[in-house]
Amino acid sequence: MVLAELDAAFAVIGDVQWLPGYSLALTKVPGVDRLGDLPRAERIRYLADVDLVATAVENVCRRRDDAFRRVNVEILGNHDAFLHAHVWPRYEWEPPDLVTKPVWLYSSDHWTDSCFALRRDHEDLRADLEAEVIRLRDAVEFRFGV
Numbered sequence: 554m555v556l557a558e559l560d561a562a563f564a565v566i567g568d569v570q571w572l573p574g575y576s577l578a579l580t581k582v583p584g585v586d587r588l589g590d591l592p593r594a595e596r597i598r599y600l601a602d603v604d605l606v607a608t609a610v611e612n613v614c615r616r617r618d619d620a621f622r623r624v625n626v627e628i629l630g631n632h633d634a635f636l637h638a639h640v641w642p643r644y645e646w647e648p649p650d651l652v653t654k655p656v657w658l659y660s661s662d663h664w665t666d667s668c669f670a671l672r673r674d675h676e677d678l679r680a681d682l683e684a685e686v687i688r689l690r691d692a693v694e695f696r697f698g699v
Contacts, residue, residue: 554671556683557690561595562602562638564609564686566679571669572642572656573678574614578603580636587630603628603638605695609685610640617681620645625656 556564556576567575580599588596607624614621625641641656651658663669689695
């Protein structure tokens with residue numbers, strides 16, 4: 554599921570794909586539970602990687618689906634005790650009662666039903682995300698704003 558190793562995080566594709574392109578940025582620092590556990594310099598490095606993953610998801614999803622709306626980024630930590638950021642693409646085709654709401658209002662079966670799981674038919678999406686994350690990671694203009 555790892556797309557690429559970044560400076561302070563690992564970019565990974567989500568294990569569920571009911572919103573195609575769902576990805577995460579996982580900290581590389583063992584034992585870190587929340588953003589505030591990192592010294593400020595490390596926090597900034599991690600958040601820069603979160604931004605990179607979010608930009609990659611936005612670029613790929615915009616190219617792949619005309620109904621792409623935006624990307625939502627969340628650092629919650631209420632369930633898994635390690636620092637990670639969720640990067641959720643959002644689409645116009647989502648149910649009207651959910652399209653403007655947090656993804657956590659989708660029914661819980663979206664996390665467990667195999668029809669929403671990452672599968673072989675997501676391989677093209679995964680490859681596109683991996684290529685875009687690596688392109689941005691290696692782009693001097695992106696990393697340093699030159």
